[in-house]
Amino acid sequence: MNYKIRESLFGLICAAALAFVLGAAIFVPGASAQVVPSVLEELRLVTQDEGSAKFILRFSPAEPRVATVDRDPNRPELVMATTLKTGRIASRQTYRGLVRSLQFETQGSSLVLRFSTALPSTIRAERMGANSIQVSVDRVSEEEVLGSRPIGSAGEDVVPQQELSRGPIDAYQPGDAYELVFLKYADVSEVVGLLAEGVEISPNDVFIRREPGFGSPAANQQTSYIGAPQQAERESVPLGKNFGNGLAVDRRLNAIWITGTPDRIDRVKRQIELIDVPVDSVILETQFVELTETGARNLGLDLNNQNGQIGVGTLTTGSFLPFGIDPNDVLPSGVLQAAIYAQIQKGEGRIVSRPRIAAQSGSTAKIITGDALPILTSIQLSGVNGVSQQVQYVNVGVTLQIAPRVSSDGYITSKIYGVVSSVTGFSQGYPTISQREAETSASVRDGETFVIGGLTQENVLTTKSKVPLLGDIPLVGNLFRNERSTSTKTELYIVITPRIVRHRRFEDQRSTGDSVEQELEPETAGY
Template identity: 25%
Template sequence: MKLRSSSLRSPRFRSLLAAAAMLALAVPQAAMAQYTLNVREADIRAFVADAAEVTGRTFIVDARVQGKVSVVSERPLSRSEYFEVFLSTLRANGLVAVPTGNGAFRVQPSEGAASQPTRIGSKGAARNQMITEIVRLRAIDATQAVETLRPLVSKEGAITANKSGNSLVIVDYADNMARIRALVAQIDRDNASTQTILLEHAGAREIATALTQLIPAGGEGGRALATVVAVDSANAVLMRGERDTLARLAAMARQLDAKAATGGEIKVLWLDYADAAVLVPVLERLVGGQGGTEVASGSQAPVSLGGVGSSQASNAGALGGTTPAAGAAAGVGAGSGSKASVNPTGATTGGLGSGAIKLANGRGTATITRYPGANAIIIAAPADDQRRLTELVRQLDIPQEQVLVEAIIVEISNDVARELGVQFLFGGKDKPFAVTNFGNSSPNIIDVAGGLLANKLDQTTTVVNGSTVTTTTNSTAGDLLKQNAASKILAASGGYSGFLTQLGNNTYLGALINAVATDKNSNILSTPHITTNNNVPASILFGKEIPVATGEALSSANFNNTFRTISRQNVGIELDVTPQINAGDQVRLDLRQEVSSIAGTVSSRSDDIIVNKREIKTTVTVGDREIVALGGLLDDNEQRTLQKVPLLGDVPVLGELFKSRGRSHVKTNLMVFIRPTIMRNANDRQELTARRYGVVRNAQRAFEPGREPGIDDLVEDYLGATAPVAPGKAVAVAPGDTVIAPKAAGELPPADAAPPARP
């Protein structure tokens, strides 16, 4: 390559050269430089080196770049024109110059250049420079646009669709990018129109569903030719699409609406999810219950379905009101007339006496009932009112989500008790007696002494001819004293000792020492859980019913005959909950959690029992799968008791014989946690069921390691089903497990086959 400059020697142009020299002072020398390209079979690397010298740019040559090039220029080129010719030469030879981050260019084969960092945007880019551009679409779908534009992209370029932003990412040469952008501007136009069809007789949702099924799809990845949306509040159908398609759909909608006006007045609605027995009273209340607002016939707003009557009536029935003045509020119920009632079949009976409800403005009557043999509702009403009721039923007949409510009840307690006391008894037959008796001492010295002296009470001593004769007889009082002493001794706890000695004739002295130490620790963990539908109350009880005496009376004829009234009381763990799923996966829980147990009798002299009861009744809002603490109790109760005989108990040292001491220390730590889990579909239910099933299965396996869990046998043999497994998860098979599968699933492994390894 040779650099040449032109010279003008003619005298005629010397003045022009002088002027050009003056202009050269104001124009950069580099911009005025002219270069001529004339290379034949030159090495590509030498060609790149000359381009770097002329353009002042840095080029990084890939090791794969090899070969020779030939370029012939008929006229001098500026620096920018030289760079453009350089890029065109690379492109013609299957090469490309990709800009790097530091301003240099990487010369490499064009294959794979689209994945390299390139210039973003075409502003200031050379025609043969590889660039990246983002084209945002407004009307057409990005996936469909890729299929249309892919043949126009060069083989070195690439085009992808960004579905989330409905845009295209294109990597190609700048000159081809301009052609693609111009084509996108032509095809990315919204030619669709909208149309609203107001319905008078048919339901908007029903018409929209029918029309949607008739619309042909726009092909794979494309949009449908039209879109139909039901507007329930206005009982209208909103359509968007091509004009010809909308015209055909509008004609169909009007024909169906006109046909609905002459349709039958009795309709059976088969419910998919809602309960007909629950839904019928709601419809009856709307048709013939409380007061509302009457709307003139033919209006698009919801029309009053009940009989006329004052909206201020406190007990509105189906009939019996008076017609209000024009423009005044008219109730869907009645004024002071007869009240409506629901018969066993679900129909509302009012003043007509036939189950029919008189409608406003003399439009006729309506009858709503349910079919007991199926989950269905029968509506007999004029077409317009029937349509409104049908739309209401369809809005209410939706699948209900379920909620699993899990509770964790933790109670840790430590009970320590100490008792020490001395009891004395002094007395005899036909003589005064003295006794020290303390309520916290067991057994009671009076009970024990009564049993020991029972034989003395049954003995009679007489003197016959100077000789003393003792006669022993069995009395009822003696037997009762012995039985009472035996029961008290057997019921006593701890250690006790004593003596009973005779002092003189029929005089006795006794003493009883008791010492009791009790240590009781408990750690109770309970996890009741229950599953219920949204807004449906549910309860679960683990425990028993115990009899509780609520009253006692003596017979007026025989005072020995006692009458007692008994009621049953639940004792155990009880959970009552009503979940309500709110927005944002928040669950409102109206719940009552109770833990109760029998603590024993009130005293040794009474059969009335003491029931320990811990109850929480509250309303909380918890996130899905969130654990929250409902409440709890931290109780540290210490008691010290001292019972003594006045004066004698105050004597130093010896006073301890006339005292009874007791000490108890009870610590209780109770906490209740709750967690709701929303189950929206079958996969959620399967996952939670598999988790609970796995807990029971693992417990049975740990109890009997060498045997197949009994719950598997029950499910497979009795229910004829397979064990629950979470969706998308395989059953973990441990060494020693037996694989049981239906014969249709394939051959079973041989008996001597090695068990599969644990994943």
């Protein structure tokens, strides 16, 4: 009996202790039930075009609370609170259309899905059931950029919704900073095009070529010149432009306005420093040399032989050696120029022109020397004293256009287009123009010479002579006249020597290195 009483008392004590523990767990301040995270099981693209895209996200056991963030219109984000991602879904995926790619990122207990879009866009999230969400990505205009609102059961704002202005000052957010970065060498269009994906602006330093008219129209005459195509007027563009992703340009100052966190500003500034660097220039010393067939043979250059090789001969005899060299090989520039000058001194050639032109690496330069020949194309009579003439001008002379590029190993790759034209005669009052042109590209080292040749022209010279008085007698005058035709063949060679003009940044680096060595010398000597 006593045993049963003791057993009952022990059971009552255990029950009371258990009730006390449970009650303490329930009423202890701050105690809460454990939150079960949602797991993203599936991400599926439903439809996409150039203006919109729709995705379906399926979770288990239930959908999480989400928020959309549109601070960067080209990289909108979907934040999923207390969410994990299954390993079956890749962390980065690429697409074609408005959405170019998407990437997952974990921030604390939240899962962030970041979209990379080709154009400024905004995203919306809609509940599709107990465990699914539909995410819509839509293209927006330049005037609208929406904030974000979550779709939780209570509907409270995780990220406050706000209208973001397109101006850099109005777009300032709490905690953000801004800075104006001035460019030294590059144009704003070059830098912004590399920093922001899908952003294109016209260059700030557009140079519009305007050719002056030739001649002076007489009174009561209307003359139009059609020698060159008319240059289109540059469209009026604003001096400042904001792209909505924390970047704006000021064309007047050639500067970039950066808005964002201090870390982002420092990162963008480091990228700009890598881009905004000076480029080297190239000076091309060019000679248009016209040699006779004998002069070219004495020089030892035969660009038209059957083997496709350049023959090499001595400077004294000009006889060819029994072998040739590949046309891509580089000849010693000093020997080649001396040989050309020797043939000119012998009367076997002449220097047509010596244009010397410079251009920055990656840009194009052009030079034209010569005359503009007027050609009357039509005459119209209007009224009593009105005369309207239409004249077309044709350039005759030397035209040279180059586009050099300097590589890091000291080679110069040049694209060259050269034209030499001259008047060879007249036919029915109109000039006959002979034109020889060459277009090629070559890669040589600094200071090395290469030759473009083989542009052959054959001229026929007719010489008439007569005996005075007797040669003018009708019928029998032909007996006292003499007419002789001489045919001459000339070949045009373009001799080009590119030289690199290094920017002083290399000298600054060398001087900096020398000063560092000088500062280290006393300390090194002490050891």
